[in-house]
Amino acid sequence: MTATILATGTVAELVGDAVTAPSMHNAQPWKFVFSPQGNVIELHGDPDRAMTRTDPHHRALHLGCAAALFNLRVSAVHHGLRARVRLLPDGSRPWLLATAALDGPADQDRELAALHTALRRRHTSRFPFGDEPVPDALMDGLKSAARLEGCRLTVPGDWHIETVLGLVRDAEHREDIDPLVRAETSAWASDVHASTGTHGTRSDGIPTAAFGPRSSRGPSPVRDFGRDRPVADRGWAVFERRPQLALLGTPADTRVDWMRAGQALERVLLQATADGLATSMTSQPLEWPELRWTVRDPLEVMGHVQMVLRLGYGPTGPETPRRPVTDVLEIRE
Structure with missing residues (x-):
C-alpha cells in the first residue's frame, strides 16, 4: 500500500x-x-x-x-x-x-x-458515417465491455431502429415547441460566454465547429445544435439512411444503476475508439419520460435504456473544449 x-x-x-x-x-x-x-x-x-x-x-x-x-x-x-x-x-x-x-x-x-x-482520441462525431457495417467481432467486444461494468449493450433489429429514429424525430418536435428546452439547449451551444455575453473561446458547451453539417436528406441521427443558430459555411451532407445503433441499458433505474451505466458507456466508447470506430450518442428520446420507455425492445431483457449509441466508420469529430483542471479540482490541506 x-x-x-x-x-x-x-x-x-x-x-x-x-x-x-x-x-x-x-x-x-x-x-x-x-x-x-x-x-x-x-x-x-x-x-x-x-x-x-x-x-x-x-x-x-x-x-x-x-x-x-x-x-x-x-x-x-x-x-x-x-x-x-x-x-x-x-x-x-x-x-x-x-x-x-x-x-x-x-x-x-x-x-x-x-x-x-x-x-x-475519443470525440463525439456529428458527421455522416459510411455504410460499412461494424464487424460482429468488434460488436461482441463492445457488448463484453458493457458487461464488465454490469450493464448490457444490445443491437436493435431493423424494425426497432425505425422505432428509435421515429422517437428521435418525436423528441425533436417536442423540443421545437418547448421554449424552455430550446433555451436550455441553446445556452450550451454557443461561442458566447453565458456569464458575460461576450464572444470568445469557451471551456465548455458545444462550439459551432462541432455542430457538423446539416442533413440534406431528412432528419439526421444526431442532435442538430445549430437548428436555432445559423452558422456560415456549415454545409450540407447526406447521413446514413440506416444508422448502426446500440442500446445501453440496466436492469433497474436507480442512481447506482446510472453510475454503473456511465462507466459502461465510457468503456464502450473508449473500446470503440481503440477499434477505429467513430461514435456519437442520441439521447433525445431519453429526455422525455413518455418516450423513454418505448425505446427499449420489449423482447430483450433490458429494463431501462440509459443511452442510444451510433457507431460506424467516418470522421471522428473535432475536439470539444474542457475546463482547466484548476477549475474542477480542489486539494484539501
Whole structure:
C-alpha cells in the first residue's frame, strides 16, 4: 500500500484524464476533491451545471460524472495505481457521487490500461458515417465491455431502429415547441460566454465547429445544435439512411444503476475508439419520460435504456473544449 501522499502533479494528471469524458451538452458537471489523508479523490456532481428542464432528475448528470470516474480508473492503472471505488458513499451528501482511494501497485488490468491511449482520441462525431457495417467481432467486444461494468449493450433489429429514429424525430418536435428546452439547449451551444455575453473561446458547451453539417436528406441521427443558430459555411451532407445503433441499458433505474451505466458507456466508447470506430450518442428520446420507455425492445431483457449509441466508420469529430483542471479540482490541506 502506498505510504506517501500522491504528488499534486500526479493528481492533476489523473483529473485531467478524467475530464475528457463526455457529458450532456458538454456541460462537464463535475468537481473533484483530493484528500491527501488516504489519497482519496472525491467525485461530486455540480448542480449549477445541471439541465433543469431536460434532466430534472439528474440522470444524465450521473452518467457524465460516472464516465469521468471510469476515465479516472483508467488513468490510475496507467500511473501504476489501484483505484478502490465506492459509489454514492454517503447518503447525507447526495452530490458526493463516488470516492476513489488510490494506492499501489496497481493490479495488472491490461484491458483497462490499454484504453488509456483512447482517452484523448475519443470525440463525439456529428458527421455522416459510411455504410460499412461494424464487424460482429468488434460488436461482441463492445457488448463484453458493457458487461464488465454490469450493464448490457444490445443491437436493435431493423424494425426497432425505425422505432428509435421515429422517437428521435418525436423528441425533436417536442423540443421545437418547448421554449424552455430550446433555451436550455441553446445556452450550451454557443461561442458566447453565458456569464458575460461576450464572444470568445469557451471551456465548455458545444462550439459551432462541432455542430457538423446539416442533413440534406431528412432528419439526421444526431442532435442538430445549430437548428436555432445559423452558422456560415456549415454545409450540407447526406447521413446514413440506416444508422448502426446500440442500446445501453440496466436492469433497474436507480442512481447506482446510472453510475454503473456511465462507466459502461465510457468503456464502450473508449473500446470503440481503440477499434477505429467513430461514435456519437442520441439521447433525445431519453429526455422525455413518455418516450423513454418505448425505446427499449420489449423482447430483450433490458429494463431501462440509459443511452442510444451510433457507431460506424467516418470522421471522428473535432475536439470539444474542457475546463482547466484548476477549475474542477480542489486539494484539501
